[in-house]
Amino acid sequence: MRFFANANFDFIGKRVLGYTLSGILLTASLAAIFVRGLQYGIDFRGGSELVVAFGEPVSVIDARTVLSQALGSEPQARLFGSSGELQIRTTDTEVNLLTEQVTRALTAAFPGNSVQVVKTDVIGPVFAQDMQEAAKMATLFSLLVISIYIFIRFRTFIFAVSVLATLIHDMIIIIGLFTLLNGVLPFNMDIDQVLIGAFLTIIGYSLNDTIVVFDRIRENRLIHKEISWVEIVNRSINQTMSRTVVTSLTTFMVVAVLFLFGGAVLKGFSFALMIGIALGTYSTIFISCPMLVDMRKQKQAEMPRKKAEIRSKRVTVRGIEG
Structure with missing residues (x-):
């Protein structure tokens, strides 16, 4: 991957394009979900x-x-x-x-x-309902634990919010895609236990990829204190680009083999993983990292106002005491 050895792409400068594409995908996914409804398999509806x-x-x-x-x-x-x-x-x-x-x-x-x-x-329908609730709780609990872990690891809420928003972004798009294509592609695309397992696997993969970039951002912030936050984030993405591309491609190829030769039972699972790998790589670069930049800018913009409010309250309290 010598092409990425000295990569210097302006990902943060193009973040509006990423936001726009994600907005279109999210809108289409939510529309598909609301129009067609979630296509549960017999695991979650009985039958x-x-x-x-x-x-x-x-x-x-x-x-x-x-x-x-x-x-x-x-x-x-x-x-x-x-x-x-x-x-x-x-x-x-x-x-x-x-x-x-x-x-x-x-x-x-x-x-x-x-x-x-x-x-x-x-x-049976009662057992299917219990399984459906258990799957929802497992997914929500995993997102909660991941958010807490990211907050503790990076000591700031913007990293945790960025990761949580990215994972929800990925899940909505994948669910919307499966809802839209259910009955179109010649294999099972119902939401069942197998697909929930794929979702949790995608969450873990996307999280791992994001943490690698976040760690590099933290390192660069300590080493390069003289450069701007935008440049730090952009440089960190470029420095980890080779690792990101190699990991994503090799994992995608293995899952593609599983999709092609794993049999009909595993096609829905492996298809979800392929989409998740591509989407997770995209969302790390064009959603997670740009959100860090925008949330930090917003936080810095609010700091003078908050300091002014604090000073105003102190002056008011001193005036009352006087």
């Missing part, structure tokens, strides 16, 4: 999942149409692993009756093609 194996490939659209007529409601149906396997998801929790209905309907619709249910899963 049944069946994997049906066919002797010969079948059309997903034809199978979905047949099942909609047989079950009285349209289930989720998508390819699972190969063109000869179909994953069927429905909110019905009577898995034995569901298995019988699905087998009978598909056998009648595709004569001469063998139909076999090779996997069934069922989760």
Whole structure:
């Protein structure tokens, strides 16, 4: 990575572009979430999942149409692993009756093609609600602990606020992307336990990348006391650029291999990780660090006013005492 050995990019000077892009992504993500709603998997809403194996490939659209007529409601149906396997998801929790209905309907619709249910899963609505609440609490608790850790490590609240805002930024965009693309891409993109595990992994990865840059900012602030805060932050990003790019690329390539060859079950998980790695690298450079600059400027701008208020209060108190 000799290209980044003497990097001198003006990231902070272009922070408005980063804010603008993030604003567009956040707006689109929130719009998708509010319009379509969170697409929970059966882990978090209850229901049944069946994997049906066919002797010969079948059309997903034809199978979905047949099942909609047989079950009285349209289930989720998508390819699972190969063109000869179909994953069927429905909110019905009577898995034995569901298995019988699905087998009978598909056998009648595709004569001469063998139909076999090779996997069934069922989760009750009460247990699904408990799992949903536990997942939310785990995510919120991890964000809280991370914020406290950053505050203790760097001894100032602007670092903690910057990290917390960046992590929330990343999570909203990923959830919005999964909500928007659910049913479009040919693999499971429901929000379930697997995806929550991906979220927590992304939080850890993004945090690690951000702390590396923050540590360099703290070091440069102690060494270069004569230069401005903007230059310190910009120099720190450039100095860690080589490490950031190498780590992100190598991790992304490993996860990409998992996405391509890990099977249908891991596609949603690995896809979320790939997006999270790219987004975490972007948000460290264009969100976390620029926020440090802007919050410090705001803090410094408020200091004279606060000092003036304190002096005014002291004068008032002395006048009363006199």
